[in-house]
Amino acid sequence: MKILNVEQIRQLDQATITYEPIAPIQLMERASQAFVDWFMSRYDAFTPVKVFCGLGNNGGDGLAIARLLLQANYIVEVFVVRYAPRESDDFAHNHRRLKLLINPHYVENPGDMPTLRQRDVVIDAILGSGISRPAEGLVKMVIERINRAPAQVISVDIASGLQANQPNQSDDVTIWPDHTVTFDLPKLALLLPGNARSVGEWHMVDIGLNQRFIDQAPTPYYYTTEAEARLLLRRRERFSNKGSFGHALLLVGSYGKIGAGVLAAKACLRSGVGLLTVQTPGCGYVVMQTAVPEAMCRPDVDDRLLTGPSDVDGPSLADYAAIGVGPGIGKAPETARFLREVLTNFSKPVVVDADALNLLSANKDLIGLLPENSILTPHPKEFERLTQRWQNDYDKLELLREFAQRQQVVVVLKGAHTAVALPNGEVHFNSTGNPGMSTGGTGDVLTGLLTALLAQGYDPVEAAVLGVFAHGMAGDKAAQVRGQIGLTASDVVESLHWAW
Ligand SMILES: NC(=O)C1=CN([C@@H]2O[C@H](COP(=O)(O)OP(=O)(O)OC[C@H]3O[C@@H](n4cnc5c(N)ncnc54)[C@H](OP(=O)(O)O)[C@@H]3O)[C@@H](O)[C@H]2O)[C@@H](O)CC1
Numbered sequence: 001m002k003i004l005n006v007e008q009i010r011q012l013d014q015a016t017i018t019y020e021p022i023a024p025i026q027l028m029e030r031a032s033q034a035f036v037d038w039f040m041s042r043y044d045a046f047t048p049v050k051v052f053c054g055l056g057n058n059g060g061d062g063l064a065i066a067r068l069l070l071q072a073n074y075i076v077e078v079f080v081v082r083y084a085p086r087e088s089d090d091f092a093h094n095h096r097r098l099k100l101l102i103n104p105h106y107v108e109n110p111g112d113m114p115t116l117r118q119r120d121v122v123i124d125a126i127l128g129s130g131i132s133r134p135a136e137g138l139v140k141m142v143i144e145r146i147n148r149a150p151a152q153v154i155s156v157d158i159a160s161g162l163q164a165n166q167p168n169q170s171d172d173v174t175i176w177p178d179h180t181v182t183f184d185l186p187k188l189a190l191l192l193p194g195n196a197r198s199v200g201e202w203h204m205v206d207i208g209l210n211q212r213f214i215d216q217a218p219t220p221y222y223y224t225t226e227a228e229a230r231l232l233l234r235r236r237e238r239f240s241n242k243g244s245f246g247h248a249l250l251l252v253g254s255y256g257k258i259g260a261g262v263l264a265a266k267a268c269l270r271s272g273v274g275l276l277t278v279q280t281p282g283c284g285y286v287v288m289q290t291a292v293p294e295a296m297c298r299p300d301v302d303d304r305l306l307t308g309p310s311d312v313d314g315p316s317l318a319d320y321a322a323i324g325v326g327p328g329i330g331k332a333p334e335t336a337r338f339l340r341e342v343l344t345n346f347s348k349p350v351v352v353d354a355d356a357l358n359l360l361s362a363n364k365d366l367i368g369l370l371p372e373n374s375i376l377t378p379h380p381k382e383f384e385r386l387t388q389r390w391q392n393d394y395d396k397l398e399l400l401r402e403f404a405q406r407q408q409v410v411v412v413l414k415g416a417h418t419a420v421a422l423p424n425g426e427v428h429f430n431s432t433g434n435p436g437m438s439t440g441g442t443g444d445v446l447t448g449l450l451t452a453l454l455a456q457g458y459d460p461v462e463a464a465v466l467g468v469f470a471h472g473m474a475g476d477k478a479a480q481v482r483g484q485i486g487l488t489a490s491d492v493v494e495s496l497h498w499a500w
């Protein structure tokens with residue numbers, strides 16, 4: 001699904017109005033009804049609802065929402081924040097209609113603010129995607145008062161004060177909602193970690209905007225939906241054998257970190273690989289053979305580190321279908337030498353994670369050896385070591401796109417809404433996963449999983465988008481059983497499920 005910027009959303013609005021055709025006021029009605037349907041599925045009619053409206057179209061939505069809730073017998077009070085003499089036409093229209101039902105309150109100075117209690121639910125329709133400057137004066141005061149109150153807050157379309165696709169200044173005030181209910185398409189701001197407090201949990205409601213316009217609109221930003229991920233998933237042919245799904249090699253572990261290798265190996269096997277060989281330091285041999293009997297194991301001649309040679313024969317490096325390197329390997333110079341050898345002798349895409357990324361950062365010339373379309377899976381700190389510090393999330397996104405394009409690699413920047421940057425400059429944000437997955441080992445699981453997809457012949461771009469989605473989905477499934485707090489990386493492996 002595409003993520004469009006504010007200007008494109010405005011044009012999309014216009015395209016819908018022109019080509020459907022539909023009157024602007026009816027489009028507002030449709031958006032408000034979609035919000036109300038979402039609201040009524042979660043809150044009953046005994047909920048005291050307080051709707052705060054600005055004077056633009058977001059405020060117009062708020063007035064229409066208030067009317068629709070009143071008609072559904074909800075207890076609703078409306079507060080119009082009169083910060084300017086102007087109001088939009090659709091605001092004025094809905095203002096007139098609402099006044100046939102109730103008299104709104106007008107907030108013109110701090111004394112007009114009501115007391116907000118814990119059981120109140122505030123609907124924030126003060127400012128929407130049309131903001132052109134930071135909230136100040138009366139609007140700022142209202143936002144701060146709402147944020148300080150114990151009431152639940154739900155933002156219409158986007159939290160008031162939050163910019164939809166550009167950075168806010170650190171001292172800008174925005175609503176801190178519990179939920180954001182956004183219309184039709186996700187906005188970039190909703191996906192960025194720095195905005196967590198200004199977004200809350202977000203939800204998308206369909207208001208039927210013009211699909212032809214969306215299809216043609218250029219954008220580097222996408223959001224991976226379940227339907228899209230499903231299209232990438234391949235079925236297994238009936239007449240197939242283990243040779244059809246590739247032989248993968250995982251280079252993992254060091255003394256004290258063999259578990260990372262075990263997790264990667266298990267995830268690789270649970271993700272459809274035909275054959276798996278795991279190379280670990282000598283000390284990992286018995287562990288691996290015991291914990292993962294399905295995998296073959298090549299013990300390194302070094303007992304504690306990965307250095308390359310093994311006294312167990314196996315195919316030469318170049319003959320593996322895919323290689324994944326990094327989980328638990330440490331940063332020893334011997335391991336760096338081995339990594340150099342791997343990158344020099346293997347021409348197919350590799351999956352590079354964890355300490356292998358740190359070795360790339362410490363030996364930047366290794367970056368140039370990465371086979372084209374390799375998949376790098378840094379968390380933000382690892383990505384910063386690979387590149388540089390950034391000022392804000394937008395800056396980080398630009399660095400990410402630039403790195404993926406320049407090096408012609410896929411970069412999976414891990415976090416809430418993991419961002420998958422492609423060699424063509426696109427960024428695909430993931431829609432699955434939960435905070436329970438911020439626990440040791442889940443990254444190792446992703447490495448094994450992605451290596452399995454590459455070994456099966458998936459295109460690296462598709463492997464990354466699909467793999468990140470499936471990994472998050474497994475985390476979500478595990479959280480349903482265990483709850484987020486008790487979730488472990490092993491639970492994620494056991495919850496991997498490739499039929500949806
Ligand atoms: N597109 C869609 O799909 C649909 C969109 N819909 C809805 O429309 C919303 C966008 O509406 P919008 O463009 O009227 O913007 P919105 O944010 O309500 O008001 C901005 C107004 O406030 C002003 N202003 C700006 N910054 C300010 C500040 N800091 N402090 C104070 N004032 C400030 C600015 O005027 P200015 O002073 O700049 O002339 C402008 O008049 C969108 O979020 C969604 O809810 C649905 O109804 C239908 C489908």
Ligand SMILES: [K+]
Nearest residue numbers: 124127158160
């Ligand atoms: K809002």
